Amino acid sequence: MGKLDKLKKAGQGLSTKEEMAKVEMAISTKSKLATYEHIGLDEIGTNPMNDYAEYDSEEDIEELAASIERQGLLHNIVLSKHGDNTLVLLSGSRRIRALRKLRADPGKNINGKFDTVMCKVYTGLTVREEAIFLDAANLETRGGAGGDEKMVRKVTKRYIDNLKAEYNISNQAAVAMAKKISAQSSRVMARDLNIENDLIPALRQVYEDGAITKITATQLVLLT
Secondary structure, three states: OOHHHHHHHHHOOOOHHHHHHHHHHHHHHHHHEEEEEEEEHHHHOOOOOOOOOOHOOHHHHHHHHHHHHOOOOOOOOOEEEEEOEEEEEEEEEHHHHHHHHHHHOOOOOOHOOEEEEEEEEEEOOOOHHHHHHHHHHHHHHHOOOOOHHHHHHHHHHHHHHHHHHHHOHHHHHHHHHHHHHHOOOOHHHHHHHHHHHOHHHHHHHHHHHHOOOOHHHHHHHHOO
């Protein structure tokens, strides 16, 4: 049995902090095995699971491109490499779009400066781990910003559910990890998770249609 398998099976009887430490150790182990490679922009596609990407405006990308031109990349592009060498983008969808914009400008892409980009590349990730890395990156950098509330609730719930399934930890520990990394406040996240998990679908749809306020939706959670 490998080290990560042992970590996944060790969840029973642990405190919340111990469960969180177990997951963080597993993620750290994966991170230490990652490599850094120059990757051509054309090799990097979009990730259909990235719910935030559709909310990135052209103006946002223009501003980011200008920032990258001035300062360079401040954070790594993160990829997952599969056995057939295909690449899945886990972090950096906006940066990739900005880099492609810079590459398309001959006056800026001097000597192919923006043809390739240095990336952190993971190998051997499960599909669930890829989702965890993707959602963690979005929650950490954007939290409740850059999209609608329904989408943020969906991403947060998916992150928590995947943590529980992948690492065999309690809901309490998974929620605590989400709160630890998210730019969203703990209070807002707790309220949103109540609406997502506990409000009956018909009433949640009424709320999403704007017929009732968030306060009312939260109160209805207590009554259902």
